[in-house]
Amino acid sequence: MTAWPDLQAAVAGALRQPEEAPPASVSKLRGDVTANKRFNVYRNNVALSLINVLGDTYPTIKDLTGDQFFSTMARHYMNEHLPENPVMLLYGAEFAGFVKTYQPAASLPYLSDLAALEWARNTAYHGADAEPLAITALADYQEKDIPNLRFAMHPTLSLISSNWPVVSIWHAHQQDDTEAALQSLPEEGEAALITRPHLDVLVHPLNGGSFVFACALSEGAAFGAAVEAAVKLDPDFDIPANLAGIFNVGAVKAVSLETGGT
Amino acid sequence: MAIPHPTVTDDQALNRLPKRAGVGLKSQHYNDILIEQPDIGWFEIHPENYMGAGGPPHHYLSKIRAQYPISLHGVGLSIGGAERPSSSHMQRLKTLIDRYQPESFSEHLAWSSHEAGYFNDLLPLPLNEETLKTVTDHINEVQETLGQRMLLENPSTYVTFDESSMDEVEFLTELANQTGCGLLLDVNNVFVSTTNHQRDAADYINRFPMHHVGEIHLGGHAPDEDDLGNPLLIDAHDREVIEDVWKLYKQAIKAAGPVATLIEWDNDVPEWSALFTEAQRAETILSSAKAEAHDRVA
Structure with a gap:
């Protein structure tokens, strides 16, 4: 036995x-x-x-x-x-x-990046809840301090980028007529910001500059440094629009002033 | 030496669920339930489906829990395994229990984890003195960690082991006596397992220690055949409860009196109205059992 x-x-x-x-x-x-x-x-x-x-x-x-x-x-x-x-x-x-x-x-060859997008949606769906910060919170700071602000990003945030148009492919598969939507895919790669500010998971396409900007912020860079990184890639990077954008999609949980050190 | 178990004067001590019909809570039905606010006794959830940090599952469960009693029915503790139940999984359960304060916590006489990982199924164990000791230790540890009594469910099984030397009813009775845990009698599992192993279902119910039963489960199963062409029933939870199982349920209620009863329908989930109708059938049987009990007292 x-x-x-x-x-x-x-x-x-x-x-x-x-x-x-x-x-x-x-x-x-x-x-x-x-x-x-x-x-x-x-x-x-x-x-x-x-x-x-x-x-x-x-x-x-x-x-x-x-x-x-x-x-x-x-x-x-x-x-x-x-x-x-x-x-x-x-x-x-x-x-x-x-x-x-x-x-x-x-x-x-795009399948793996598409899977990464779906995984980001899944982790956002089950991620911790948090009230997104409104852009009006910036009014508490003097203009000279804005470049030194650091952003605590929303706990459900993910940033993905691909050499393939995976955001458009994903989007096409959410349409009733997927085949038609797949006819007009962009030629180049795509990036996206994925977050769940409230109940619904949102997928926002990002251009190159905006992606670099959001990545820098989420890695802990100060606002000024994140803008610099974005401008380096995209000289036409629109600072006010991107600042408003990152708040409007509900990707920011808190901001704080850099207190020296690193 | 057997540990003396707490004296059970009435089954309130086994759990705090109302002695009414409940159903398994499915995400497909969140909105139907919140809008219709159906008159149903309680809802059961698999805690593993609510172990994310946040999001819609917690949002809806919080709203539903505010209006109904709930039962946490675990599928991942692997109580029947040779290894101790995972302490990180017990902590996840404890977190959910602290948050939602369920009226009952239950698990299965089965295992699901081994060194290789988690198998996501309720797997069988041999029933003998060795496994009785193992499972007793595990239940004691779970009850101590969670700070409450649990119910243990009889499983659907498809194989037997040469290593088994105890009958399932005898094994569960011993477990309840030694740990003070309650039992969850799954009548569909009784029908499935006794058919699969060519035993008598009515006799199983007859011998079941009803004073330990804190909850009853009913569900649908799928018919198949084994290697010899004998009937092999699969516990699929994908359809209505069959008439033979309703008959066994009436037998169980007659012996046990009214007991909190769950309709399980986890796959091919029907419209809310169909599930509710199925629950009403159990509610009717429970109501007449309550009336009979009342008549006896009066």
Whole structure:
């Protein structure tokens, strides 16, 4: 008789090896008939439930690749990345990285960045709630101090950029007529700011300068330094419009004056 | 040595759910519930679905919880595993319990985690003296950490183990006696498991220690066949409760008296009205049980 820790290890191993027979002591039916079909109920439950979790988190990837392709890809992901804990809301964090190396998807080079966008939407959906700061809060500061302001960004904020027009591709898949929307994709890459100021997750496309500006702020740069970085990339960077924009999308949680040091 | 369990004078001590019908709370129904404010006893949630930091799930749950009793029915503690339940997962549960103050917390006689990770399914264990000791220790630890009594649910199973030497009813009774936990009798699971292992469902209900039961579950299952062509039922929660299961439910209520009863419908989730109708059927059975109990007293 096998002790439970060893038996459990054998069952756990067999669950991950669909080709193998279940452990010998599990459900012998009659004589030497093994209960493969019975054991496979568990294998199927594990695989299908995790494929469904990934499909819920990555609906656009699923829509774009089709049910069958997506299921196979998700099954491979699951084999490499079994969840680390029971919080399925946050399962699939490494999916974008996995998709990049998944050979059957090599003909869809934008797929990994699209997965990163969907993951950003998922983390924004489940991220901590916070009331966004209104731009009127800047009235508390003197004009000379504005360049030294540092921004605490909203906890649901993500910034993504891609060499492909992934924001337009994602957007097309939210339309009733996806095919028509996909006909007019831009040629160049795209970036986006993703956040959830209240209940709805919002995806805002950003141009190059605005992306650099938002990244610098979220990495802790002072406002003046963030503007400098943006202007370096885009000499036409519109400072007032971008300052208003970052507040209007609800991406700022707090501002504070730099107090020296670094 | 068996630990003396708290004296249960009435099942109020097992949980604080009303002895009415409830349903599993699905995100598809948030708005229907908030608009219609249906007359339903309570809602059950899987706490794992509310373990994000914020967002719409907490927004809606807070609103619904303000108006209805709720039960936290965990699927991730892996109480039946050889390893101790994860302390980080117990902390997540504790955080939710502190926030929402549910009327009940329950889990399953099953395991879901192993060294390799989390399998997202309720997996089977052999029932014997060794696993009885293991599960007893785990329940004691969970109850101590969460600071409350829990209910443990009988599982749907598809396989058996040569290592099993105890009957499931006997095993659950011992667990309840030794830990003071209550039991959650899933009548559909009784039907599924007894069919799958060619046992008698009515006899299982007959032998079940009803004084430990704090909640009953009802759900739908999917029929299949095993390797020999014998019936193999799958606990799918994707359809109505079948008549045979309603019959067993009436038998259980007759023996136990009115008990908080849940309709589980987690996949192919129907319109709110269909789920509510299914719950009304349980409510009617509970009402007549309450009337009978009242008549006996009067």
